[in-house]
Amino acid sequence: MTEPRPTDPARPDPGAPAALSQLDGPPAGRRHSALPAHRSGEAREVDDRWLRAERSGGVYDVAVVGAGPAGLSAAVTAAEQGLRVALVDAGAQPGGQFWRHPDEGAAWPDEGRGQHGWRRFTRLRDRLGRLIGGGRVEAFAERQVWFVEERAAVWHLHLTTTHAAVETPAPRLVRATSLVLCPGGYDRQLPVPGWDLPGVMTAGGVQALLKAHRSVAGRRAVVAGTGPFLLPVAEGLAAAGAEVLAVCEANSVTGWGRSPLGAVSVPGKGLEALEYAGALLRHRVPFRQRTALTRVHGEGSVTGATLSRLDRTGRVRPDVPPQRVEVDLVAFGWGFTPSLELVSAVGATTRVDVDESLVAWVDPNQRTDVPRVYAAGEVTGVGGAVLAAGEGELAGLTLALDHGVPVAGSRIEALQRGVRRHRRFAAAMHRAHPVPQRWAEWLTDETMLCRCEEVTVGAVAEVRDVLGAGDARTAKMLARPGMGRCQGRVCGFATAKLTACGRSLETTDLAPLAKRPFTAPVSLGELATTGEGED
Amino acid sequence: MNDPIAMTLDGRTLTARPGQSVGAALTDAGVRSWRTTRGGQPRGLFCGIGVCFDCLITVDGRPGQRACLVPARAGLVLETAPASPSPDPGHQRRDDRDD
Numbered sequence: 255m256t257e258p259r260p261t262d263p264a265r266p267d268p269g270a271p272a273a274l275s276q277l278d279g280p281p282a283g284r285r286h287s288a289l290p291a292h293r294s295g296e297a298r299e300v301d302d303r304w305l306r307a308e309r310s311g312g313v314y315d316v317a318v319v320g321a322g323p324a325g326l327s328a329a330v331t332a333a334e335q336g337l338r339v340a341l342v343d344a345g346a347q348p349g350g351q352f353w354r355h356p357d358e359g360a361a362w363p364d365e366g367r368g369q370h371g372w373r374r375f376t377r378l379r380d381r382l383g384r385l386i387g388g389g390r391v392e393a394f395a396e397r398q399v400w401f402v403e404e405r406a407a408v409w410h411l412h413l414t415t416t417h418a419a420v421e422t423p424a425p426r427l428v429r430a431t432s433l434v435l436c437p438g439g440y441d442r443q444l445p446v447p448g449w450d451l452p453g454v455m456t457a458g459g460v461q462a463l464l465k466a467h468r469s470v471a472g473r474r475a476v477v478a479g480t481g482p483f484l485l486p487v488a489e490g491l492a493a494a495g496a497e498v499l500a501v502c503e504a505n506s507v508t509g510w511g512r513s514p515l516g517a518v519s520v521p522g523k524g525l526e527a528l529e530y531a532g533a534l535l536r537h538r539v540p541f542r543q544r545t546a547l548t549r550v551h552g553e554g555s556v557t558g559a560t561l562s563r564l565d566r567t568g569r570v571r572p573d574v575p576p577q578r579v580e581v582d583l584v585a586f587g588w589g590f591t592p593s594l595e596l597v598s599a600v601g602a603t604t605r606v607d608v609d610e611s612l613v614a615w616v617d618p619n620q621r622t623d624v625p626r627v628y629a630a631g632e633v634t635g636v637g638g639a640v641l642a643a644g645e646g647e648l649a650g651l652t653l654a655l656d657h658g659v660p661v662a663g664s665r666i667e668a669l670q671r672g673v674r675r676h677r678r679f680a681a682a683m684h685r686a687h688p689v690p691q692r693w694a695e696w697l698t699d700e701t702m703l704c705r706c707e708e709v710t711v712g713a714v715a716e717v718r719d720v721l722g723a724g725d726a727r728t729a730k731m732l733a734r735p736g737m738g739r740c741q742g743r744v745c746g747f748a749t750a751k752l753t754a755c756g757r758s759l760e761t762t763d764l765a766p767l768a769k770r771p772f773t774a775p776v777s778l779g780e781l782a783t784t785g786e787g788e789d
Numbered sequence: 790m791n792d793p794i795a796m797t798l799d800g801r802t803l804t805a806r807p808g809q810s811v812g813a814a815l816t817d818a819g820v821r822s823w824r825t826t827r828g829g830q831p832r833g834l835f836c837g838i839g840v841c842f843d844c845l846i847t848v849d850g851r852p853g854q855r856a857c858l859v860p861a862r863a864g865l866v867l868e869t870a871p872a873s874p875s876p877d878p879g880h881q882r883r884d885d886r887d888d
Binding site for chain 2: 344346359360417450453456462466467469554555738739740
């Protein structure tokens, strides 16, 4: 399906002796910033590299979007196979959300604290560092793709910086023959009354503060939602000194019995869960199954929460009195939503995964159905870092194959087996941790649904019931949920569920929400000058 | 090496550790919100990773910056956004609800 393409047109300038002399890379154990932030101290080296990228104006063999487990693996693998790679990421340093860690330039002690698979990451980072030093990979940090287009069989990625203080805004355009989309995802959210109070955060946001900034988002916390990710967040909070009153898991762990073969397909994951369970015991954090945080209380910020027992359908049990707790932090996570805007923008086919997330369709080699576009990681189905890294490596090898580089079939087959195994595990996880069927009954008409445009559940229910808006897109046009700055990333899933009235979500419910004319916010000034200076 | 960094929030001193984000520094200082929606509701960190745009703040006069992504630096002047519609040029958001 994907035409093999020669790599030659995009070969890097071979006359770069300074770069080639660094091919051996830094000595083992030396710290270096692989996606270097352009900050004091390291600015000189970084600027040179960027200026070169800007001047070269060439077409890379591959542009990889995202430097998390999938993107890092894809970029490193493809570059080691001889392709010239551009790596674009919103973070200041590689790792993505999973391996988010303290600023490497600030020399924090113990940078791997709270991490899983940290050695896997540092090995990838070392390889990336060597490839950057050798001029095989050029990294563009603190950048988001705001527009992607194909012109004359070359992908054009228009970049914007993630904040105004990025010191080296150029280049604003990266061109590449092939594209690997590894944008990852973010916490899926369900609104409950009071969830828009300050002090309510996503579980991933709480985790990011701990891992990257060593900041503890609150002193007394409840971690609530569903899925195994709640455990490391609670453990991280407790280890950092917060009092975690409870982990509220809306489902029951017996749900793993729904897919026994899937549950045992990755034994290491079971051990990991046991480790967390042990850690929660040590910190005396109660793990409450079939319990949901159904209401957040407070004026101006969180002061309390209501914990309710659920029946099998997700309805609050009338026979068990709800418990009111005093907290200053609530961390919510209902699984993850993959970032689909780039997949949607290139026109690749999507599907709905077991967890009702919209994901990219890929073939067994991580190719999407759009020529020269590949996808790996959460964007092809939420499944965790090990799966993502495997998919990334597979995508990197497939890229090499498609660019005419011979790759051993056995290596590809081994990766494919690993991916299938982890997929089965992910499916078992999703079946065990669904969004409770009757969660919408926890809400009131006044509950905020769209935090940006401040659209209430009642407003959406009205257009659904009175005007017949039976899908999220129609509701969005009539009542404006998802029209604000986040473009429905936070409320999109909930809006789709509310308008679907209990039926399973389909591609047609979710795909229109993933279509975003601009895939990241961009200033009018940047828009006005787009195309200037291009050849 | 990890000497604290001094910034200001609406004129008041705020410290951060090198490598922290503005949002993390605000969190450590016990500041939970620094923006008000058009509906008058307070907002601070929510997603913490640049997705939700709840944590917008004015940094050195540039409005609409995501506090969770902006690195703390010595001398940064941070301002809480006014309650009125934000004048930032950053996005396709319409400030007029009735259009």
